[in-house]
Amino acid sequence: MPSVRGAERGGQNGHRGMNHKHAENKALPEPMGAVILAAGSATRMGLRPKCLLELDGVSLLRRQWLALSGAGVQDVVVVLGHYAQRIRQSAPDMPVQWLLNPDPDAGQESSLRLGLQAMAPEVGAVLVLLADQPLLAAQDIADLIAVYRQRPEPTQLVRPVVDGLPGNPVIFSRSVAQQILAGPSSMGGRQWQQEHPEQVHRWRSNNSHYRADVDSPEDLEALMKATGLQLRWPADLQIPSGPAQPA
Numbered sequence: 001m002p003s004v005r006g007a008e009r010g011g012q013n014g015h016r017g018m019n020h021k022h023a024e025n026k027a028l029p030e031p032m033g034a035v036i037l038a039a040g041s042a043t044r045m046g047l048r049p050k051c052l053l054e055l056d057g058v059s060l061l062r063r064q065w066l067a068l069s070g071a072g073v074q075d076v077v078v079v080l081g082h083y084a085q086r087i088r089q090s091a092p093d094m095p096v097q098w099l100l101n102p103d104p105d106a107g108q109e110s111s112l113r114l115g116l117q118a119m120a121p122e123v124g125a126v127l128v129l130l131a132d133q134p135l136l137a138a139q140d141i142a143d144l145i146a147v148y149r150q151r152p153e154p155t156q157l158v159r160p161v162v163d164g165l166p167g168n169p170v171i172f173s174r175s176v177a178q179q180i181l182a183g184p185s186s187m188g189g190r191q192w193q194q195e196h197p198e199q200v201h202r203w204r205s206n207n208s209h210y211r212a213d214v215d216s217p218e219d220l221e222a223l224m225k226a227t228g229l230q231l232r233w234p235a236d237l238q239i240p241s242g243p244a245q246p247a
Helices: 004-009 011-027 060-069 082-091 108-117 138-151 172-180 189-195 215-226
Strands: 032-036 073-081 095-101 124-131 157-162 170-173 200-205
Touching: 032 060, 032 082, 032 108, 060 082, 060 124, 060 138, 060 157, 073 108, 082 095, 082 172, 082 189, 108 124, 108 172, 108 189, 124 138, 124 172, 138 157, 138 200, 170 172, 170 189, 172 189
Parallel strands: 032 073, 032 124, 073 095, 157 200
Antiparallel strands: 124 170, 157 170
16 A cells, blocks of 8 residues: 555645556565475374475475575465474574464364464465475476466466376465455365365466475385485484494
């Protein structure tokens, strides 16, 4: 909204200046925010935080933040639950807002709602990222944002679809965020999409980065076979492969 001070600077043409300012504001891209969901227990990964897996020495969590930052997304909220202290210790320099879900086993919906509640009021759209997607880069985020900004009416949420399967991240308007928060505690992004299919733009993409995630050791092996990329645990989270050998 244009400020009164801006109108005053217009002098006798203040009213015209205020309208011009309003038109400029409408032309500016709306600020983007992001929620990274990193509260899970990762039982299939041996009860270790997947977001701390490293690719080329950089954790998946930091790679997510770097991708967002590179695409111009500055307002980032990371929702933690299990392993919160260990995860925060891994990235004390990351300029994100850390939130703790006191009941992470209540499901992703509870973490998403916490993250949405923390979004800055000027944020016009929100990306929701999983913390275990190893291939996402700034260009992937930028492409998704571009599609969102050119989405067809009346859609308010964009989800990439690769080979007919849903991908991540998703991005949606502040109005969708408000509707989710106004719903019952069980309401999350998936439930909103089920209730409002006509407002979901399913963007067909051939970019496999939107589909790649790692939920189990088998996924790590499959990723390495498909891409040649090997994810490694930091030293304190490695599990010995066998009994220690005598010195």
